[in-house]
Amino acid sequence: xxxxxxxxxxxxxxxxxxxxxxxxxxxxxxxxxxxxxxxxxxxxxxxxxxxxxxxxxxxxxxxxxxxxxxxxxxxxxxxxxxxxxxxxxxxxxxxxxxxxxxxxxxxxxxxxxxxxxxxxxxxxxxxxxxxxxxxxxxxxxxxxxxxxxxxxxxxxxxxxxxxxxxxxxxxxxxxxxxxxxxxxxxxxxxxxxxxxxxxxxxxxxxxxxxxxxxxxxxxxxxxxxxxxxxxxxxxxxxxxxxxxxxxxxxxxxxxxxxxxxxxxxxxxxxxxxxxxxxxxxxxxxxxxxxxxxxxxxxxxxxxxxxxxxxxxxxxxxxxxxxxxxxxxxxxxxxxxxxxxxxxxxxxxxxxxxxxxxxxxxxxxxxxxxxxxxxxxxxxxxxxxxxxxxxxxxxxxxxxxxxxxxxxxxxxxxxxxxxxxxxxxxxxxxxxxxxxxxxxxxxxxxxxxxxxxxxxxxxxxxxxxxxxxxxxxxxxxxxxxxxxxxxxxxxxxxxxxxxxxxxxxxxxxxxxxxxxxxxxxxxxxxxx
Ligand SMILES: NC(=O)c1ccc[n+]([C@@H]2O[C@H](COP(=O)([O-])OP(=O)(O)OC[C@H]3O[C@@H](n4cnc5c(N)ncnc54)[C@H](O)[C@@H]3O)[C@@H](O)[C@H]2O)c1
Ligand SMILES: O=C(O)[C@H](O)COP(=O)(O)O
Numbered sequence: 321x322x323x324x325x326x327x328x329x330x331x332x333x334x335x336x337x338x339x340x341x342x343x344x345x346x347x348x349x350x351x352x353x354x355x356x357x358x359x360x361x362x363x364x365x366x367x368x369x370x371x372x373x374x375x376x377x378x379x380x381x382x383x384x385x386x387x388x389x390x391x392x393x394x395x396x397x398x399x400x401x402x403x404x405x406x407x408x409x410x411x412x413x414x415x416x417x418x419x420x421x422x423x424x425x426x427x428x429x430x431x432x433x434x435x436x437x438x439x440x441x442x443x444x445x446x447x448x449x450x451x452x453x454x455x456x457x458x459x460x461x462x463x464x465x466x467x468x469x470x471x472x473x474x475x476x477x478x479x480x481x482x483x484x485x486x487x488x489x490x491x492x493x494x495x496x497x498x499x500x501x502x503x504x505x506x507x508x509x510x511x512x513x514x515x516x517x518x519x520x521x522x523x524x525x526x527x528x529x530x531x532x533x534x535x536x537x538x539x540x541x542x543x544x545x546x547x548x549x550x551x552x553x554x555x556x557x558x559x560x561x562x563x564x565x566x567x568x569x570x571x572x573x574x575x576x577x578x579x580x581x582x583x584x585x586x587x588x589x590x591x592x593x594x595x596x597x598x599x600x601x602x603x604x605x606x607x608x609x610x611x612x613x614x615x616x617x618x619x620x621x622x623x624x625x626x627x628x629x630x631x632x633x634x635x636x637x638x639x640x641x642x643x644x645x646x647x648x649x650x651x652x653x654x655x656x657x658x659x660x661x662x663x664x665x666x667x668x669x670x671x672x673x674x675x676x677x678x679x680x681x682x683x684x685x686x687x688x689x690x691x692x693x694x695x696x697x698x699x700x701x702x703x704x705x706x707x708x709x710x711x712x713x714x715x716x717x718x719x720x721x722x723x724x725x726x727x728x729x730x731x732x733x734x735x736x737x738x739x740x741x742x743x744x745x746x747x748x749x750x751x752x753x754x755x756x757x758x759x760x761x762x763x764x765x766x767x768x769x770x771x772x773x774x775x776x777x778x779x780x781x782x783x784x785x786x787x788x789x790x791x792x793x794x795x796x797x798x799x800x801x802x803x804x805x806x807x808x809x810x811x812x813x814x815x816x817x818x819x820x821x822x823x824x825x826x827x828x829x830x831x832x833x834x835x836x837x838x839x840x841x842x843x844x845x846x847x
Contacts, residue, residue, distance in 0.1 A: 657694025
């Protein structure tokens with residue numbers, strides 16, 4: 321088996337490359353290249369490991385013909401076009417916790433640096449000024465910290481601030497009262513926070529709701545003498561308004577680790593009194609970088625080698641334990657989706673996936689994704705399990721998942737039903753020995769078969785002599801039958817034949833098969 325190839329395109333702890341190699345991947349480290357250069361060689365890789373410098377745009381993804389997974393060694397994925405990645409079937413994963421403590425500590429360091437003006441005092445002291453009377457700081461003890469965003473990092477900041485004997489007021493629409501009590505913070509609305517905070521620290525992602533959350537208007541609502549810290553994302557604070565308020569003295573200090581435009585080689589804020597900044601260093605500690613590098617490499621290799629999905633932002637997670645159990649179900653589901661996609665006609669926009677027996681114990685999302693991938697691959701190119709649910713949603717397909725508790729005849733069963741203009745059409749399958757996908761029913765007729773390679777599906781009137789005639793026709797045309805499966809609704813009623821063939825059936829033979837007496841439908845199938 322060829323080894324999956326991974327490209328590390330941003331500066332990353334060397335442990336990442338080591339883990340990739342140990343887990344059976346080939347790895348190249350090529351950093352600091354332009355998007356045009358990256359586009360030239362990205363097509364060779366199955367995996368792309370990044371931090372915040374590589375921008376994974378639609379154009380890069382278009383060139384990344386073999387790409388299966390993008391791994392972000394860190395939290396923010398705003399440098400990745402997730403929609404384009406999903407549409408292309410590329411899994412996007414991050415490491416949501418590896419640098420949280422480090423970033424929270426950076427925010428606390430910024431709070432302390434602002435309170436005691438450490439950067440300016442340091443600079444002037446080293447210039448030989450000994451400016452003892454120029455600086456008068458504030459204590460943080462007893463002050464109110466306004467926390468905007470109380471997720472992973474925000475809650476660590478809160479716990480450290482409480483340790484510094486600050487009061488913490490938090491604004492986060494997803495913060496429950498119970499969680500606020502557990503964190504020891506006071507839940508507030510944004511206006512209350514702005515009015516009351518002596519220090520404000522931001523810990524939200526950049527979204528349409530949070531962009532410019534500290535707008536000119538909101539900054540004007542803050543207490544005179546407020547100090548502001550942003551170690552989350554540029555774009556959360558109006559930088560021009562911040563500069564004016566620092567100059568007027570309304571804002572007593574501001575510390576930014578992140579800027580609306582990065583890298584920020586110039587900014588109107590540079591040189592403004594009481595403004596300090598760092599070049600997006602929130603996650604830059606040895607500990608955090610080792611954490612995220614190890615984690616991203618483990619996750620990506622797990623996906624590329626075993627199909628395990630952890631911390632993905634565009635597909636449901638699938639643990640390394642679940643992956644081997646689900647793999648045969650995914651193969652079965654893909655085949656059932658493919659069968660129904662080849663046999664049913666009309667608008668296949670209503671689909672239900674039902675599971676019972678052992679299958680009902682499993683995570684259904686990957687099973688449904690596999691059904692959709694099998695169904696849609698006959699209608700759209702480059703569809704896979706990652707992009708199939710997105711494509712189905714985009715097309716407005718009504719997808720239902722039904723889990724039955726009942727015990728059926730089979731120890732495990734997956735059924736796929738599509739609503740067609742002729743009514744519901746359903747196919748079902750099971751796993752033999754928990755491993756081998758096996759069809760057990762087509763459109764209400766019990767029939768057992770492997771769905772593999774070239775097959776021929778025939779519906780005919782159940783009458784003596786038909787099997788001989790179809791066998792002769794194929795034999796006369798040099799087409800070897802591999803397996804032969806039969807089912808019927810009732811004696812003398814509608815019968816189904818499912819043949820596996822060693823080669824694709826030529827058009828002319830298909831026509832002759834259609835002309836055999838009693839034949840209603842003939843359809844070549846491929847799996
Ligand atoms: N400076 C750095 O180097 C650095 C390092 C790590 C993370 N970050 C950034 O820090 C941010 C926070 O990371 P995290 O791990 O805590 O994320 P998280 O998802 O755990 O927490 C984000 C919180 O923001 C809240 N939120 C969302 N919309 C909001 C709104 N409109 N108003 C108020 N709160 C809102 C969410 O409910 C959530 O609780 C992210 O943007 C991340 O990219 C920066
Ligand atoms: O979202 C993150 O994890 C941080 O912004 C860290 O970014 P970096 O990996 O480029 O330091």
